[in-house]
Amino acid sequence: MSNKSYLSVYAKSFNWAGFFLPEETLKKCSALYDFCRVLDNIADDNDEVEKKKKKFDQFESDFNKKNFDDPIIKNMWDLIEEFNISLKIVQDLLIGIESDIKDKVELNSKKNLLIYSYRVAGTVGLMMAKILKVNKKSSLISAIDLGIAMQLTNISRDVIEDSKNNRFYINQNFEEISSTIILADTFYENSFYSIKDIPINFRFSILVARRIYRKIGHKILNKKNFENYRNSGKIYVSNIEKIIETLFSIFDLIKLSFNFKKDAQIQHDHNLINEELNLDERI
Numbered sequence: 001m002s003n004k005s006y007l008s009v010y011a012k013s014f015n016w017a018g019f020f021l022p023e024e025t026l027k028k029c030s031a032l033y034d035f036c037r038v039l040d041n042i043a044d045d046n047d048e049v050e051k052k053k054k055k056f057d058q059f060e061s062d063f064n065k066k067n068f069d070d071p072i073i074k075n076m077w078d079l080i081e082e083f084n085i086s087l088k089i090v091q092d093l094l095i096g097i098e099s100d101i102k103d104k105v106e107l108n109s110k111k112n113l114l115i116y117s118y119r120v121a122g123t124v125g126l127m128m129a130k131i132l133k134v135n136k137k138s139s140l141i142s143a144i145d146l147g148i149a150m151q152l153t154n155i156s157r158d159v160i161e162d163s164k165n166n167r168f169y170i171n172q173n174f175e176e177i178s179s180t181i182i183l184a185d186t187f188y189e190n191s192f193y194s195i196k197d198i199p200i201n202f203r204f205s206i207l208v209a210r211r212i213y214r215k216i217g218h219k220i221l222n223k224k225n226f227e228n229y230r231n232s233g234k235i236y237v238s239n240i241e242k243i244i245e246t247l248f249s250i251f252d253l254i255k256l257s258f259n260f261k262k263d264a265q266i267q268h269d270h271n272l273i274n275e276e277l278n279l280d281e282r283i
Helices: 011-018 023-044 049-064 071-082 087-098 110-131 137-157 159-164 174-197 200-221 226-231 239-257
Strands: none
Touching: 011 023, 011 200, 023 049, 023 071, 023 087, 023 110, 049 071, 049 087, 071 087, 087 110, 110 137, 137 159, 137 174, 137 200, 174 200, 174 226, 174 239, 200 239
């Protein structure tokens, strides 16, 4: 599985964190996941590029025409209408997925990396926040940050696998992998304080997901060099480590309750993205 959208890439970790969500909310989050997964499967299929483009165009057309014969499309439109999700967000996601349907994918700047990460994952974080009934603008911005952070982590993890599929999101050296994880950490930090504005019965689940995804990056840094990284195979968080991170998330919950950091003190690294996209229009 390659790195398109935040939910499909982190399905196992999401399912772990989803355990702490109310059943009805988890069902709605799963509907969003299903929509993203269909798109991922099209982009990740072993078919020729032209066949994948045809499948993608058909699915996009069915979505735009509200073809409710497809339950995944119907469920997605139900979410859009119930939670007032801007269609610009969904279109951003579609553009991001489509950008992976080519013979060779290569990002050659921090700006392109961040825009790509917003499109395929920041969008999902933003839609997820709306499903979790987050309304405050600063918190919705932080939801984008969390999605971007997770995507940067995943790109850092899958450099070898992606290169085999002719996808080069970052260069194949440990220095760039490390710098991408450090960049991800700034987005994880920016996402933290606004979690306080998520309704209390959803808050812990997001803290758990955040910690588990971030742990992947820290495990990569511990490899120290590219040879160790390459020989490690797929780097993941074990169930024991997930339990530990879940316990640490309790302290995060306590820390949040004593947080008085103002929105203006949180510096969001969105300047490069906003050169091409107006994120305010999406929120």
